[in-house]
Amino acid sequence: MMDRVDKKLRVESSRATVRKLGMDFIALLVALIFLFPLYWILISSFKTDVEIFDKNISFWPRNFSFSPWVTQLNDNDFLFSLRNSLIIAASNMVLSTVLGCTAAYGLARFKTPGKRVIILVFLVTQMMPGSLLLTPLYLMFTKAGLLNSFPAPVMAIATGSIPFIVVIMRPFFLSLPKSLDEAARIDGCNAFTSFTRIMLPIARVGLVTCMVFCFLHGWNDLLYSMTFNVKTAMRPLTANIYKFMDKYGTKWNQIMAYGAILVIPVLVIFVGLQKYIIGGLTSGAVKE
Amino acid sequence: MQKLLMRKRDQLTGLVFVLPAILYMLVLMVYPLVYNFILSFRNLTVMNFKNNAAVFIGFENYLNIFRDKDFQQALLQTLWFTLACITVQFSIGFVLAVFFNAKFHLAKPVRGMMLVAWMMPISVTGLLFKYMFLTEGGVINELLKVFGLMFGSPPGWLIDPKLAMWAVIITNCWIGIPFNMLLLTTGMSNISADIYESAAIDGCTVFQKFFLITVPMLKASILSVLMLGFIYTFKVFDLIFMMTKGGPLNATEVVSTYSYRQSFTLFNFSVGSASAIILFVCLMTVGVFYLRMIQKDEAM
Numbered sequence: 001m002m003d004r005v006d007k008k009l010r011v012e013s014s015r016a017t018v019r020k021l022g023m024d025f026i027a028l029l030v031a032l033i034f035l036f037p038l039y040w041i042l043i044s045s046f047k048t049d050v051e052i053f054d055k056n057i058s059f060w061p062r063n064f065s066f067s068p069w070v071t072q073l074n075d076n077d078f079l080f081s082l083r084n085s086l087i088i089a090a091s092n093m094v095l096s097t098v099l100g101c102t103a104a105y106g107l108a109r110f111k112t113p114g115k116r117v118i119i120l121v122f123l124v125t126q127m128m129p130g131s132l133l134l135t136p137l138y139l140m141f142t143k144a145g146l147l148n149s150f151p152a153p154v155m156a157i158a159t160g161s162i163p164f165i166v167v168i169m170r171p172f173f174l175s176l177p178k179s180l181d182e183a184a185r186i187d188g189c190n191a192f193t194s195f196t197r198i199m200l201p202i203a204r205v206g207l208v209t210c211m212v213f214c215f216l217h218g219w220n221d222l223l224y225s226m227t228f229n230v231k232t233a234m235r236p237l238t239a240n241i242y243k244f245m246d247k248y249g250t251k252w253n254q255i256m257a258y259g260a261i262l263v264i265p266v267l268v269i270f271v272g273l274q275k276y277i278i279g280g281l282t283s284g285a286v287k288e
Numbered sequence: 289m290q291k292l293l294m295r296k297r298d299q300l301t302g303l304v305f306v307l308p309a310i311l312y313m314l315v316l317m318v319y320p321l322v323y324n325f326i327l328s329f330r331n332l333t334v335m336n337f338k339n340n341a342a343v344f345i346g347f348e349n350y351l352n353i354f355r356d357k358d359f360q361q362a363l364l365q366t367l368w369f370t371l372a373c374i375t376v377q378f379s380i381g382f383v384l385a386v387f388f389n390a391k392f393h394l395a396k397p398v399r400g401m402m403l404v405a406w407m408m409p410i411s412v413t414g415l416l417f418k419y420m421f422l423t424e425g426g427v428i429n430e431l432l433k434v435f436g437l438m439f440g441s442p443p444g445w446l447i448d449p450k451l452a453m454w455a456v457i458i459t460n461c462w463i464g465i466p467f468n469m470l471l472l473t474t475g476m477s478n479i480s481a482d483i484y485e486s487a488a489i490d491g492c493t494v495f496q497k498f499f500l501i502t503v504p505m506l507k508a509s510i511l512s513v514l515m516l517g518f519i520y521t522f523k524v525f526d527l528i529f530m531m532t533k534g535g536p537l538n539a540t541e542v543v544s545t546y547s548y549r550q551s552f553t554l555f556n557f558s559v560g561s562a563s564a565i566i567l568f569v570c571l572m573t574v575g576v577f578y579l580r581m582i583q584k585d586e587a588m
Contacts, residue, residue: 020392027394030384034402037462040427041416057430103309110302111295118306120579125317127575129523131547131564135557136320136327139337159317162309191301220409222526227552238411241530252419259412266407274400 038263045069045257052253068257077232077240077247078258084150085219085236085262091154092161092218097211099158100165105195107166108173109181119170122163130223133159141228152228153236157221161214168213172206173199209276212269219265237262328562334555342558349562358538359546359563366542369457370521376461377517381468386502388469389476399473402466410463414530417459421445421531449539452532456540460527464520468513475509476502508581515578519571543567 044052048065051058072078106112107119137156138147146152176199184194200207219236226239235243241258248254328349332342353359388399405413420427423444432438445455479502487497503510525544528534534541534549541549544567551560 023387023390023392024394026387027392027398030387031394031398031401034405034462034466037413037416037420038404040420041412044419052425055424057425057427099309099312103306106302106305110305111298112302112306113299115302118310120583121313121318123579123582124572124575125313127519127571127578129544129564129567129571130525131523131544131551131560132324132568133317133320134548135551135560135564136323137316138551139327139332139557140320140323142337155316159313162312166309191305195305216407220411222409222411222529238409241411241415252425255415256419259415262412263408266409267404270404270407274403 041256041260041263044253045260047253049251049253052251065253068251068253069261071254072257072261077243078237080233081235081237081240082261084234085238087150088153088157088221088225088236089215089218091150092157093211093214095154096158096161096165096214096217097207100162100210100214101169101200101207102195103162104166104169105173105199108170109178109199119166122166125159125163126167130160134223134227137224138227146228148229148231148234150234153221153224154218156224156228157218161217164213164217165210168210169203169206172203176202205276208273212273212276216266216269219262324561324564327558328565330558332558334557337557349558350566353559353563353566358541359543361538362534362541362543362546363566365453365540366522366524366544369453369460369524369540369542370518372457373460373464373521374514374517376457377464377468378514380461381465381513382472384465384469385472385476386498389473399469403470405465406463406467406470408463410526411530413459413463414527417455417462418446418531421455423447446532447536449537452536452539456528456531459531460521460524463527464517468517471513471516472506472509475506479505511581512578515574515581518574519578522571522574523567543570 043059043061045068046064046066047058047061048063048067051062107115112118133156137152141147141152180198180202181191181194184198185191189197220238221236222238225236229235229239232240232243237258241255244258245255329344329346330342331345331349336342384399388395423429423442423446426445428445429438429442433442443451445451483501483505484497487501492500523544524542525548528540528542528545529548532540534545543563547560547563547567549560550556550563
């Protein structure tokens, strides 16, 4: 009797193992299909010019060549575009985090008048298409003499990043106990120092997620930089892609190396902070 | 009295925290929005911008836009693009969410990796798929050949007006599927395992469990994924601009690229503004439902 039960259990568990292995296999297939474009951008960026122009497409470089990467990293146009990308992304990160976090805290902790309307406005802003602000901002910046400057794209990008932070950080601050702030006040903090010294450090997980996203908003922006900054010297990598396509023609190995370098920060951030990013995203997008 | 004072103080402190962001948004979002609205009723172009000669022309821009064959085509194509993307994204995303919700070794790592697609700069995604969709030298045609799926001459994905829309839809789904999957997975993980267990005791089949438990319990997630999907897809710009610029022969022109072309290629600022307003109105018709839904469960 015992023997039979034992046998049955064993059969069942081995069945479960086989099923799990099968699922692992399917998962691998899914990964293969979805990650293929990423594989392709990398692999193409290591091909030689001869191979890129060859009619027979190779799925693995015949001669591994670092020359597309070397060419890009020695190209002055590339380097200043990279610098511009970093400036725009970092500025947007600082500007949006400072304004967004304080607003999120104010809307979470205090009985701010007009709260409902303010939150609604932030939510609506998230749905606005970029083109809606593009024309008026372009005309405003033209009058203010701000075209071909870094503040122009940064200020425009932040109109999207600030509401994003408020929507994500407000629930975060709401979940912190009010007594923390009250205790800090008794210990001699005012509302502001309690926010910067006590509440923000506690909320650092959310804070870092937000900062990362704001950095990426700036890093990924194409529309605003391309429209406000016509001068190549003021454009970030995304907006200068077309210039590089003219320069390198159909040398897709060069263009893919360019693209791969643009993806690197995204990958680094993603691998490092995956857990927080997914958490932050879902808390902002879907309310449970 | 003391209490009232405290309350006032509390309100004031809150206002101080919110004020910088409010002022910022008033200057760089609300004002431009109003300005955009006014522009759409004037006839501002690059010609009369310098000397302020633009005049009020009422609804003329809107009437002209709706009469414009290019715009009609763009609007229909935007709708088609959105519907096709949402259908594909949502159904595949749903299947994958169910699949990755099971417990096996690679479930979490693979699910996580797929999200990279969603975080990449769209300009790079567009560029990459443009390369992959090349008629000659593109890897997609090569794969079709390798798997014996190529009938006749290689399809000109980005140069054939009949195929270009499909190329951008496929690309957009590559970004959208992981996003849909993630949001649905989050919803699924909130369904307690107890419910499934008791259903199993009551003798429910896998299909019954899916349609009688998973789908109804996920209703809120499903709705918000569909609505967010609509909003994000309907305003597509970067991807199409990078891959086709609306071409070939306007075959992939959407409302946002139409608006951009009006403002920054033809410099008809007012026409660009009016078409952006139309885009916004389309988004808000769905957006209102979304806002209502999330405000219901928001404790304010």
